[in-house]
Amino acid sequence: MKIGTKSVLFIGILILLVTNIVLFAKGIVMADTAQKIQITIERLKIENNQLQTKLYSSSSLDKLDKTAQSLGFTKIASPLYLENPRYAQAQ
Amino acid sequence: MHKHNRLFLLSLFFSVLLCLIIVRLFYIQILAADTFFSNNYLHTVRITPDRGSIYDRNNEPLVINRTDYLAFASPKDIKDKDIYIKKIDSILKIGEATLSSRIDMEKVWVPIQAGITEDKKRELASLNLRGIGFEKGQARFYPESSLAAQLLGFVGKDNEGDPTGYFGLEGYYSRDLSGLPGLFKSELDVIGKPIFVGVQDMINGENGRDLKLNLDKVVQRIAKSKLELGMGKYGAREGCIIIADPHTLEIIALTCLPDFDPDEYYKFSQENFTNPTISALYEPGSIFKPLIMAAALNESVITPDEKFNESGAVHEGGYTIKTWDDTYEGVITLTRALEKSSNVAMVHVGKKLGNEKLLTYLSKFGIGENTNIDLQGEISGFLKPKSQWYSIDYATATFGQGITITPIQMIRAFSALINGGYIMEPHVVGEIDSKNGEKKHIAPKIVRRIFSEKTSFQIRSMLQKTVEHAEAKWDRPKGYAIGGKTGTAQIPLAGHYDSSKTIASFIGFAPTDNPKFVALVIYKEPKSSPWGSETAAPTFFEMVKELLVYYNIEPAN
Structure with a gap:
């Protein structure tokens, strides 16, 4: 009987020891993965922000105005007001 | 007899040792608890909230955030100060004399310049210099430049160095735009990786609110x-x-x-900030x-x-x-x-x-x-x-x-x-x-x-x-x-x-x-x-x- 109890205790402690080591090792791996993911998230946030800034900058009215001028799109000074639009309306 | 005396002396020795340990533990844990209580592995990080953005009535951006950096020097890691300054100034162009006066070799951490863009940071990092580091921050970006400067206002620093809005909408809605900071407590090991079985607590903050204007x-x-x-x-x-x-x-x-120009408001007279x-x-x-x-x-x-x-x-x-x-x-x-x-x-x-x-x-x-x-x-x-x-x-x-x-x-x-x-x-x-x-x-x-x-x-x-x-x-x-x-x-x-x-x-x-x-x-x-x-x-x-x-x-x- 005494031998049986000692064996059970020994095996139990061995199992707990191995489980502890495995969990500890997994914990370290998870921590490493978490840190890498965190770094990737930070990098993507920064890239996202840069793209957003570039996009808004490119589509700003100021930039569009300068681009239009450089391409020769001059401002239409004012619409042509038809005093007698019967021909336009006839179409 | 002799054997018994030796055993007694040995027991007495270990008992005294044990008492000393108990007394010392009592001192550390009870009498001087404040001095000794610290968890060197527990790191507390303040989570800075993103400042809210401002859009016009058609959801076109007027003010958004962009990432910028504070470049700092670790003077203790600098090998040759002259070469270090020359290389950094070739990119930042703030003057070698200015840089030299800023970098105090007796200090551990010295700020070099704030508001550095991602591109500039990449250029500085490519120098592979020892003794330079970067702290990520946030700055305001105005896609339309000074289109609505007095209406928007600008973001400066308050007495504690925290960003705060002045004039216009940035001033009026500063609280809504600022949000609330969060806190993250994490136990890290000696190489800085989180210990999952340790303390991992987060108090969620709140990012600033966005404003949608009636402005077109x-x-x-x-x-x-x-x-x-x-x-x-x-x-x-x-x-x-x-x-x-x-x-x-x-x-x-x-x-x-x-x-x-709200990007460089500090270059203008204060008279220009008020909205007539x-x-x-x-x-x-x-x-x-x-x-x-x-x-x-x-x-x-x-x-x-x-x-x-x-x-x-x-x-x-x-x-x-x-x-x-x-x-x-x-x-x-x-x-x-x-x-x-x-x-x-x-x-x-x-x-x-x-x-x-x-x-x-x-x-x-x-x-x-x-x-x-x-x-x-x-x-x-x-x-x-x-x-x-x-x-x-x-x-x-x-x-x-x-x-x-x-x-x-x-x-x-x-x-x-x-x-x-x-x-x-x-x-x-x-x-x-x-x-x-x-x-x-x-x-x-x-x-x-x-x-x-x-x-x-x-x-x-x-x-x-x-x-x-x-x-x-x-x-x-x-x-x-x-x-x-x-x-x-x-x-x-x-x-x-x-x-x-x-x-x-x-x-x-x-x-x-x-x-x-x-x-x-x-x-x-x-x-x-x-x-x-x-x-x-x-x-x-x-x-x-x-x-x-x-x-x-x-x-x-």
Whole structure:
């Protein structure tokens, strides 16, 4: 009987020891993965922000105005007001 | 015996050792707990919230955040200071002497420069220098540059070095935009990796709320470009344009010059930061006449076609009041009086209204009262008490002199003329959006009603005729019903008026039957001509041509 109890205790402690080591090792791996993911998230946030800034900058009215001028799109000074639009309306 | 003595001594030795350990533990854990309690593995990180962004009414960005960096030096890791400074200055270009003075070799951490962009950071990192590091931060980015500088304000630092808004919307809505910081407690191992079985606590913060304005970026640009042209053409010292929806008093555009670059606000004088449309008082001059005319119409003491004999100058309280050009047309209607901006006719209208009612209406217009516009820095001005009014004051008030208002008060009161009689609360922001999806819509607010619908209709008609029969020949868009009034107010200086300096203005709206917008143009001290009809009015009509096309407003006929 005494031998049986000692064996059970020994095996139990061995199992707990191995489980502890495995969990500890997994914990370290998870921590490493978490840190890498965190770094990737930070990098993507920064890239996202840069793209957003570039996009808004490119589509700003100021930039569009300068681009239009450089391409020769001059401002239409004012619409042509038809005093007698019967021909336009006839179409 | 000897054996027993040795065993005893050994036991005694270990007992004493044990007692010492217990005493020492008692000292560490109980007596000196504060000194010794620290978890060297527990790191607490403050999570800085993202500042809210600002968009126009069409969700176009006006202010967003961009990532920037603080470059710092770790002097203890620098091998050769001269080479280090040379290499860094080749990219940052702030001067080797400046850099050298900043890097104190006795210190552990020294800031080199803040506000470094991602590209610059990459260039510095590629140098592979020892002793340089970067701290990530956040800065404001203005895609439209200084398009709405005074309206937006800027972000600086408070006494504790935290970002805070100043002036305009950044100042007024600083709390909403700032958000709340969070806290993250994490146990890390010696190489900085989290220990999952240890403490991992997070107190969630809240990112700042986004503001969606009533402002239209395109209309703002139209207004600013016309103002810039006008300032150059007329040589004015200052200028402002406000465009609003007269029914809701949503501010669609608001621009003043000179202004500043919010990205580099520190390079500009503080004078440029204040928004004259809410922070500066001026005597409105003739653009105030329609308000008095409407008050008299509302009280049914006059009619638009009522006759008045404009025979000459009038005398009041020892002063002589003349028309602007000292010409008199004899018997004219009050509509004609408004068309020709007759001061003497307005004095007559004021007398018919009566002093009591005049004062009451000045109060109803909101003179001396904050409009509660959501911008930082508004002043209310002052309406002096009845006991301080003399007969000349009542007379001059009828043509907008001797009383002071801010431009925003003026456009608010004028809007009441054309929107059916309602004094509205002006608003720049239309909606506040939280990151969790909550949206707070800011609805238009009626402060009070001061005119009837009939009065509103009558005065709109009169103002349309004022534009159509104006003495100045403006380049008006044909086929459109536009109403408005010019103003040329002398500037008071040390108890008298300076005849050489004026505030030239024009206030107008279109189309007259159902106004889509109301706009106020003001030039301070224009050099080319002192008259509103020759400076502010042409700017107004140049702007209106573009607005009519932008809003797809059909001609009246």
